[in-house]
Amino acid sequence: MAPSNVRCAALYRVSTLRQARQHDADEETIPMQRQAVRRYVEAQPGWQLVTEYTEEGVSAYKHSSAVRDVLQDALRDARARAYDVLLVFKADRLSRQSLEYPVILAKFQEYGVRVISVADEAGGKELKSDGQFDKLLRFIEGWQAETESYNTSIRVAEKMRQMAEKGQWTGGKPPYGYRMDPAGTHPAAPLVPDPVEGPVVQEMFRLYLDEGLGTPSITRMLNERGTLQRNGKRWTDGSIRRVMQNPIVAGRLAYGRTYRVGRNARKARGAHDFQDVILSPVYPHLVLVEEARWTEAMDRMASYNQRVKNPHMIRHSRAETGPLLLTGFARCAHCGGPLFSKKIATKKPTLAGPKKYFHMAYQCATQASQGPQFCDGQRTYSQVKVERAVLSALRTVLEHMDTQAIVRQAQTLAEQRLWAQTTRRQVIEKQLAEAQRLRQAWLDRLDHYFLHPETSLYTEEVLAAKVREASDRVAALEAERRALGQQVQDLASQRRSLEAFLAVKDQWWQQFLAATPARQKRLLTHLIQEVQIGRDGFTIRYRFDLAALSGDTHVPPLEWQAHEAWVAESR
Template sequence: MKRVWCLYRVSKKQQVSADEDIPMQKNACYEFVKNKPDWTITNELYEKGVSGWKKSLNERDEMAILKEGALNKEFDVLLVFMFDRLGRREDETPVMVNFLIQNGIEVWSVKEGQRKIESHVDKLLNYISFWQSDGESQKTSIRVKEAKKQLSEQGYFQGGTAPLGYKIIETNQQHWKYKDRRIKELVPDEVESQMIKLIYHLYVNKLMGYRKITDYLNAHGFRTRDGKEFVISTIKRILENPIYIGRKRYKTATGGTQPFNNKLQIISEELYYQAEQIRNTRRSCIKKQDKTGIPRSGKLLFSGLAYCKYCSSKLTTNYLYRTSKRKNGTYKNVIYRYRCPLNKGSLHCNHEQNIWGGKKYDTLILNKIKVILSHFELQSFLDSSKNMKSELLRIKERNIQNLKKELSDLEKQHNRLKLEIGKALLGESTFTPEQLSDVITELEKQIEEKSAQIQTLNKELVKERENYSDVNYLANKLENWEQKFNEADEHLKKAMLSRVINKVYLGKNEIEIELNIWLSDYFEGRFD
């Protein structure tokens, strides 16, 4: 009785359960053996998701088993559905067939019969057969890659998870390979795309870093698609992904993006490239900076509010004495200055300027603010703020609901673990009371933090619902602002400035003023 080993192989894992693949190969081999009375199947080898062209014989575990079995005389016949199941490499597979035959193993295919090496012609036919298989594999690979490349360039979805901000929908077009399927494509998700816009707004317009954006989103109840809190790496990937300007990446030997697809665009190209410029500058120049609150002391009006335009560092303030001679003697004058902390004695990191005269720039900034606020109209400001308020209320309400759901899940876990404590004390649990106590303590800490977040957001919600009192307050303060400012003392002037602006960026003969969120929306586009 001849002992038969069968080898079944598919090159893709998706083929493992398909009717035309491994089950079909197995059934065909069993039917073939039925017609061989002196044959019996004693072993079956499976290669699931293994390419016979991409992987060499040395990388395939089942080939090693076959070699060892042949050397130990553990079988007499190797049976495959077709010889390309052994492999498709013209330089390796004929050698494997020769090895098996030389060790007394008959090599058979259900569809192609027996392979022999009794003559030079047999060896040549073996080589030609596997040379053809190798060529077919290369042609198939080229066709598949070209088809996927063309579909990718046309914007069709090629598998994987949709990036944050998008969802996958099924089109009416038939799949190029699987006729029972439809081609899928990415489209912006209505809710998540708003989150993407917010992230870019915070990064570019509010100049927040990755960590600050992460903290802001988590504190305000925003969550990822799977309900988890944001992490810094997620924000970084979002800010570096060109898909948000309609240029999806696809994998090639050299990398690349698809042609522009306006259906995918969520943000403007200008905003994306502004983010890229900020990212490159920070990568090369930013060091650890002072993150404390805005100081109210100091001789300069904008100390704590002034930042470097080139690296976004908070400017420090210092002074020097300049001596001048007069008729009545020597006079010492104090000169106050703004200075970028990343430039100590020399200009680098693309800084065109690193020191600004305090008196000169305080006057220039103040005059610019006065010009801006001279266009302020109370009623127009209140009307524009109303729409923004409504949107913020809606976002906060949704985020509070998300946090409440997370809190409810934590409380359920907490209750289950408290019940498990009783079982542990009776010796009926797989956990010790100490282990459960540690987990419960951590859960209680998370519950406390989550409750505090909800409480904070609820307070903000109540505040914003109180007839827009904070907007009305700011509006009243802005009426006749210049007159009130001129009459104020130094400390009150700084307080008034901090209500109006978030930051001031100084460059070479250049000033950029970042107004607070209400005013920036109100004045947007008026001074371009």
């Protein structure tokens, strides 16, 4: 090809958006890279810059080439012979991952494209990967770039930690509920509550603590009101929890609330997982929620999280803490929303004139917050009427429970499950043996590649991917086999625990009648899943918590009872 026909492309990349737009002599910004590449092209007779690819705010250390769209565009155009030479400012603009860097170069070379770094050496440096020595050099370059990025991340993290230990804001986007302080009156914590988002955060805590709603109900309520997140998306249960769990709403800056999982993923810590979190002193100008209320909310979330991780624990937080007996169980039969306590005043005539009387009732949260257009049910239900009817139905179920029939039914269901699990285990054993053979076959081919790469039908990348895929399949089947084995043991424990509960069910009712209201609420959580209350009556969904009722802490609850004969429904 004649020199006059050399078509060049340029790839620019910076890790932050700030580098993309500033022109700082001390940093490799996009303007600096573009100027250096264009100057290099002008110095080469007959060379022409035909296209430019720009990656703004993309870390080549955290992101693999597969998720870098601009780099994939450059590779696709190279394969289509759209240019002859790819110019980069430095070699690490391609990748900062030691294993990936030489692979990317090899692909460009396969497509007939030369890659030149214009700033690594005077006059430019061609990044070849022809022979074994060149490949070794490219690997060392990638390893050096990866090590540099790793050390940089350590230095940045340490600097941010030092700032956090001094109680200073470490930067980034302001969390939901806040915006940057344009006046700059608080240098250590340059944030102020956002006039739009701040009240939304306060409403979350009001609904959670005062109305007794859970985060799923709060999510649904905010979305129905048309209140969206800052990015315009609808709220999710996880996003609600992340906002509420941030100590900044109580006036404390927090550093370390997330931790790294792998190279490019982070995971948020739980409501009470603050062992490695650095908290600042309380800044009064940041407070949206009093610290005591925030702590109360975190205690409740932590209690719920423990119940989710341990299914043998009580599942109803509001069922334990609500002011009425059925708070946490009661839901509206018309809209599905929760029912919470409400003090209602009525006036009655007396000889001395009208007198105001108060009584407690269950009120539909949807009716109270959004109005009758969102729920066609009744707004309130008398506490005395509802609780008398529900307890009467519960007592009838316990007194007329046929113990022998229940045990026989449990045994029948256990045998059906055991047969299904045995059949499934046989299928898994067959699939597992096949998956293990396939994994070994790919391992053998990979070994052959290392010995005789020139005779292999597959590249090293394809073989490695096939080995990983087969290994993941084997691991998944082995996990399912272990789970089936545990389920067989659970069935035996379930029957023993059911028999133990049925033997003492009459004593349970006597204990319930003699208990204090708070203890009665805790006892109900062992038998009742939900009470649906509507205009035409009520429905009780029973759920026996055998771990608590029988004393066998290792037995899981009988989930089938929630859907079969043991979920007795009273209307």
